[in-house]
Amino acid sequence: MGNGKSIxxxxxxxxxxxxxxxxxxxxxQSLHLGSSLSSVxxxxxxxxxxxxxxxxxxxxxxxxxxxxxxxxxLYAALAEAGLIPFEELERIHSINSILQGHPEISxxxxxxxxxxxxxxxxxxxxxxxxxxxHGGSGRVYVxxxxxxxxxxxxxxxxxxxxxxxxDNLVVVVDNNGxxxxxxxxxxxxxxxxxxxxxAVGWRVHICDGHSIASIDRSISDAINSKAPTIxxxxxxxxxxxxxxxxxxxxxxxxxxxxRALINA
Numbered sequence: 001m002g003n004g005k006s007i008x009x010x011x012x013x014x015x016x017x018x019x020x021x022x023x024x025x026x027x028x029q030s031l032h033l034g035s036s037l038s039s040v041x042x043x044x045x046x047x048x049x050x051x052x053x054x055x056x057x058x059x060x061x062x063x064x065x066x067x068x069x070x071x072x073x074l075y076a077a078l079a080e081a082g083l084i085p086f087e088e089l090e091r092i093h094s095i096n097s098i099l100q101g102h103p104e105i106s107x108x109x110x111x112x113x114x115x116x117x118x119x120x121x122x123x124x125x126x127x128x129x130x131x132x133x134h135g136g137s138g139r140v141y142v143x144x145x146x147x148x149x150x151x152x153x154x155x156x157x158x159x160x161x162x163x164x165x166x167d168n169l170v171v172v173v174d175n176n177g178x179x180x181x182x183x184x185x186x187x188x189x190x191x192x193x194x195x196x197x198x199a200v201g202w203r204v205h206i207c208d209g210h211s212i213a214s215i216d217r218s219i220s221d222a223i224n225s226k227a228p229t230i231x232x233x234x235x236x237x238x239x240x241x242x243x244x245x246x247x248x249x250x251x252x253x254x255x256x257x258x259r260a261l262i263n264a
Contacts, residue, residue, distance in 0.1 A: 005048050010212045014044040018240050020076035022261040028093045032069040038176040038235040039070045045215045047077045058136025064112045066120020067145035068102040083109040118151025125161045128169040139168045146175045161228045162201030170222045171230040176237040197230050209233030
C-alpha cells in the first residue's frame with residue numbers, strides 16, 4: 001500500500017478492482033453497486049500510491065470511507081493490497097464472512113466503522129488533530145459522497161478543520177451526482193460547495209474522478225498544502241456498467257452485470 005505505483009500500474013489495478021466489485025454483486029444483488037463503481041479510481045489512487053500503513057497511529061496514514069455503502073470498492077482494494085483474502089470477497093454478506101454491508105474496524109485495513117453518513121469527516125478531524133498535537137507525520141484521507149454534504153455535522157467539521165489548520169487532512173468527494181432521494185441537482189444543487197469550502201479556509205481542487213492522473217495531481221498538491229484540502233472528483237455513478245451509468249438504477253440484472261464483467 002502507498003508504494004508510489006505508476007499511473008499505468010494504478011489503471012490496471014482499478015480494472016481489477018472494478019471486476020472484483022462486479023463479481024461481488026453477482027453473488028449478492030443487495031450491494032450498492034453504482035456508488036461502489038464510481039469510487040474505484042479514487043480509492044485505487046489513495047490506497048496504492050499515497051497511503052502509508054506502517055508505524056504507530058500518529059506516524060501512519062488513516063483512510064476513512066465516510067460513504068460506507070461503497071464498502072465493496074474498499075474491500076476489493078484491501079484484497080488487492082493483500083490485507084484480506086480474495087475468497088472473502090465471494091462471501092460478502094454471508095454469516096461466516098468478515099465482510100458486511102458497511103466497513104467495520106474488525107476488518108484488516110479499516111480505520112473506522114462507517115455507514116451513518118456525515119460522521120467520517122468529524123472522526124477524521126479528530127484523528128488529524130491528535131496527530132498534530134503529538135507531533136506525528138501521519139495524514140488522514142476521508143472519502144465522502146456528494147449527497148453527504150447535506151449533513152450538518154459535515155459543516156461543523158469543515159469549519160473546525162480550517163480553524164485548526166489541519167494541513168494533514170485530505171478529503172475527496174465522490175461527486176457522482178446522486179443521493180438516496182434522487183439527483184443531487186434536484187434536491188439541493190451543489191455547484192456552490194467548492195466556493196463555500198474555499199471561503200471557510202480549505203484548499204479546493206476539482207478533478208476527473210475516473211482519471212487516475214487527474215486525481216494524482218490533486219492529491220500531490222494536497223499533501224504539500226498548508227491548509228486542509230478537499231478534492232471534488234467528478235464521477236459517473238455505475239461506471240463500467242453502461243446500462244446504469246448516470247442513472248438511479250439500484251439493482252441491475254445479473255445478465256447486464258455479466259456483460260459488463262466480460263467487457264471490463
